[in-house]
Amino acid sequence: MARSSSSGSDKPASGDTGDVRRASTRSTGSVTLGDVAKLAGVSPITVSRVLNRPEMVTADTIEAVRRAIAETGYVPNLLAGGLASSRTKLIAAIIPTLGNAMFIDTIQPLNDCLSAAGYQLMLGLSGFPELCEEDLLKAILSRRPDAIVLTGVNHSAETRQCLLAAKIPVVETWDLTATPIDMLVGFSHEKVGAEVANYLFGKGYRRFAQVCAEDERAQIRRRSFEAALRDKGQSCLSTVCVPTPTTVRMGREGLAQLLAEGHRPEVVFCSSDVLAHGVLAEAQSRGLRVPDDMAVMGFADLDFAAYTFPSLSTVHVDRAAMGRHAGEVLLARLSGRPVDKKMVDIGFSIVARASA
Amino acid sequence: MARSSSSGSDKPASGDTGDVRRASTRSTGSVTLGDVAKLAGVSPITVSRVLNRPEMVTADTIEAVRRAIAETGYVPNLLAGGLASSRTKLIAAIIPTLGNAMFIDTIQPLNDCLSAAGYQLMLGLSGFPELCEEDLLKAILSRRPDAIVLTGVNHSAETRQCLLAAKIPVVETWDLTATPIDMLVGFSHEKVGAEVANYLFGKGYRRFAQVCAEDERAQIRRRSFEAALRDKGQSCLSTVCVPTPTTVRMGREGLAQLLAEGHRPEVVFCSSDVLAHGVLAEAQSRGLRVPDDMAVMGFADLDFAAYTFPSLSTVHVDRAAMGRHAGEVLLARLSGRPVDKKMVDIGFSIVARASA
DNA sequence: ATGAAAGCGCTAACAG
DNA sequence: CTGTTAGCGCTTTCAT
Numbered sequence: 001m002a003r004s005s006s007s008g009s010d011k012p013a014s015g016d017t018g019d020v021r022r023a024s025t026r027s028t029g030s031v032t033l034g035d036v037a038k039l040a041g042v043s044p045i046t047v048s049r050v051l052n053r054p055e056m057v058t059a060d061t062i063e064a065v066r067r068a069i070a071e072t073g074y075v076p077n078l079l080a081g082g083l084a085s086s087r088t089k090l091i092a093a094i095i096p097t098l099g100n101a102m103f104i105d106t107i108q109p110l111n112d113c114l115s116a117a118g119y120q121l122m123l124g125l126s127g128f129p130e131l132c133e134e135d136l137l138k139a140i141l142s143r144r145p146d147a148i149v150l151t152g153v154n155h156s157a158e159t160r161q162c163l164l165a166a167k168i169p170v171v172e173t174w175d176l177t178a179t180p181i182d183m184l185v186g187f188s189h190e191k192v193g194a195e196v197a198n199y200l201f202g203k204g205y206r207r208f209a210q211v212c213a214e215d216e217r218a219q220i221r222r223r224s225f226e227a228a229l230r231d232k233g234q235s236c237l238s239t240v241c242v243p244t245p246t247t248v249r250m251g252r253e254g255l256a257q258l259l260a261e262g263h264r265p266e267v268v269f270c271s272s273d274v275l276a277h278g279v280l281a282e283a284q285s286r287g288l289r290v291p292d293d294m295a296v297m298g299f300a301d302l303d304f305a306a307y308t309f310p311s312l313s314t315v316h317v318d319r320a321a322m323g324r325h326a327g328e329v330l331l332a333r334l335s336g337r338p339v340d341k342k343m344v345d346i347g348f349s350i351v352a353r354a355s356a
Numbered sequence: 357m358a359r360s361s362s363s364g365s366d367k368p369a370s371g372d373t374g375d376v377r378r379a380s381t382r383s384t385g386s387v388t389l390g391d392v393a394k395l396a397g398v399s400p401i402t403v404s405r406v407l408n409r410p411e412m413v414t415a416d417t418i419e420a421v422r423r424a425i426a427e428t429g430y431v432p433n434l435l436a437g438g439l440a441s442s443r444t445k446l447i448a449a450i451i452p453t454l455g456n457a458m459f460i461d462t463i464q465p466l467n468d469c470l471s472a473a474g475y476q477l478m479l480g481l482s483g484f485p486e487l488c489e490e491d492l493l494k495a496i497l498s499r500r501p502d503a504i505v506l507t508g509v510n511h512s513a514e515t516r517q518c519l520l521a522a523k524i525p526v527v528e529t530w531d532l533t534a535t536p537i538d539m540l541v542g543f544s545h546e547k548v549g550a551e552v553a554n555y556l557f558g559k560g561y562r563r564f565a566q567v568c569a570e571d572e573r574a575q576i577r578r579r580s581f582e583a584a585l586r587d588k589g590q591s592c593l594s595t596v597c598v599p600t601p602t603t604v605r606m607g608r609e610g611l612a613q614l615l616a617e618g619h620r621p622e623v624v625f626c627s628s629d630v631l632a633h634g635v636l637a638e639a640q641s642r643g644l645r646v647p648d649d650m651a652v653m654g655f656a657d658l659d660f661a662a663y664t665f666p667s668l669s670t671v672h673v674d675r676a677a678m679g680r681h682a683g684e685v686l687l688a689r690l691s692g693r694p695v696d697k698k699m700v701d702i703g704f705s706i707v708a709r710a711s712a
Numbered sequence: 713a714t715g716a717a718a719g720c721g722c723t724a725a726c727a728g
Numbered sequence: 729c730t731g732t733t734a735g736c737g738c739t740t741t742c743a744t
Contacts, residue, residue: 078498079439080737142434248663307604436721
């Protein structure tokens with residue numbers, strides 16, 4: 001079967017044993033470039049070109065090779081290709097968890113953007129404890145991705161070192177810093193906390209409480225919120241902290257705890273819409289009127305919350321734009337195009353709905 | 357003339373000067389096994405052993421090598437390793453979308469399980485249209501994963517062909533079939549539809565409606581639900597179908613549409629808790645009492661729904677167990693251990709809460 | 713436009 | 729226990 005198919009007369013194994021397919025010492029059994037080349041009657045490199053740079057090959061050759069590829073069911077080996085070329089078409093992204101729709105909303109457009117350009121996205125889950133981010137990173141770097149997307153800007157010295165040594169484009173997301181490793185697209189959590197404080201103070205609220213995730217960026221918003229209150233001579237009655245990843249249940253329990261401790265806040269600022277959702281559910285089940293008895297402010301503007309509690313006031317963050325933008329700067333860099341803005345603040349906005 | 361850049365004579369390397377560290381034509385610059393070996397004063401293969409089979413090496417050697425690794429910041433190249441050994445420590449999983457918490461709940465324990473065993477999970481998103489599953493699969497197979505986890509059991513002939521040709525362990529999940537490709541862990545969507553029909557009929561409901569995702573498995577549940585109703589001489593008033601991935605919003609709109617069409621169902625069976633959540637939100641905003649005016653049945657038993665609408669009746673599916681189990685059978689197979697059950701029905705149960 | 717030779721960095725298979 | 733040799737399958741470089 002595996003003979004030149006060029007012109008008809010296909011003699012059955014005509015004696016000469018010259019190129020009998022000798023099993024090499026450790027063949028993997030799968031079809032290789034060489035097999036396709038033999039079938040198509042060309043050299044391996046030509047098959048490679050058909051796949052990677054078809055403009056260098058004549059239409060006839062392409063046709064013959066395509067046929068051979070289809071006939072053999074050849075699937076390229078990107079381990080070999082990546083090893084030889086130092087380009088893997090692989091891009092890694094590290095996020096804390098799959099359990100948080102916030103990050104997913106960023107990853108999805110990133111993935112779309114990259115796969116449209118022929119890259120594959122590999123996800124790494126750091127789990128919120130930033131403890132072993134370095135190990136994860138090494139595991140990821142050992143696959144030699146062409147670039148990497150990080151969540152957050154607070155990395156250990158070792159992590160930065162690894163990243164620098166890898167000499168690949170890096171995009172940090174979900175935060176801002178004056179000293180990015182490479183490129184950056186995020187927004188200011190400090191500003192969020194401060195502006196929310198201003199907003200709520202401006203609405204006349206004076207008894208504040210929080211339900212806040214034990215997450216680095218959530219804590220930044222929290223502290224900034226408290227600081228801004230202090231500037232106004234106010235303070236936060238109480239803050240309930242809950243472990244990550246957060247759930248609606250924790251929001252419910254958070255409010256339950258605040259009330260059990262005897263607090264009667266006029267408004268509760270939650271570190272995410274998931275928690276705010278839980279707080280609203282709990283308030284509702286207790287017959288509290290929102291915002292008259294108690295107002296609620298969330299963060300992120302998640303769909304499911306907005307469609308369950310349309311009154312939820314929140315902070316809108318364009319997560320999809322963040323993902324898209326991260327993909328775009330990466331692709332620009334990888335294709336040698338100039339990257340206009342290495343640092344981008346995508347901003348945020350307070351969405352005032354009936355709950356606060 | 358083009359050759360002018362060549363340093364040194366054209367003559368064949370006449371002679372000797374052999375061991376000058378001649379920069380290889382295309383070095384990638386990063387630290388290699390060889391560099392570590394040189395520093396540690398051992399051979400490359402010994403470094404490899406320290407990393408992969410330390411039990412074959414003396415403690416002293418390990419120590420020396422470890423030091424050299426730390427000193428150089430060496431990060432193994434798994435492209436090269438995988439190419440040489442035909443084992444990549446990479447396992448792929450294909451799911452329809454990241455936007456559905458159902459699948460995430462399966463993937464998370466799968467990931468935990470695999471990474472604890474030193475494997476890395478690579479996610480592939482097929483998007484619900486099973487159209488180009490084959491292209492995605494080829495892109496994934498080109499990274500030579502050691503095994504693959506699929507969502508669903510309905511694959512094209514080409515897909516099955518690719519999978520067979522790859523000769524790697526395969527686990528299909530989220531469904532049952534008499535003819536799995538290899539291993540299987542799922543449950544019967546047919547049974548779900550039928551049992552829900554029985555349950556609701558038994559509770560005395562007679563006017564049924566559905567809000568159902570345009571998803572293969574959801575449609576199986578739907579048809580089975582309708583068939584079971586027919587067996588009882590009943591029928592479904594109306595079914596609103598919504599595109600995937602589904603959202604809470606679609607659930608709201610689904611109920612709105614049912615009511616706008618003039619239907620007054622006694623009970624609405626939704627193809628997921630996300631949709632049921634939306635239906636409940638819409639019902640609530642219209643002042644409908646649940647279950648007195650209208651009952652609601654969901655599917656999957658998602659946390660966020662249960663904690664927002666604790667009364668939501670639903671079908672419980674142990675998604676985490678499915679993921680864990682998939683990981684376990686895979687690891688068993690990969691380590692040569694016998695796999696006790698190649699096909700596992702993890703079952704489901706109807707959770708009767710106050711909403712139905 | 714196509715091909716030949718030489719690796720990419722690592723590990724399997726054998727020595728010693 | 730450690731080293732030597734020979735590839736894994738592909739792409740680069742340089743030649744034709």
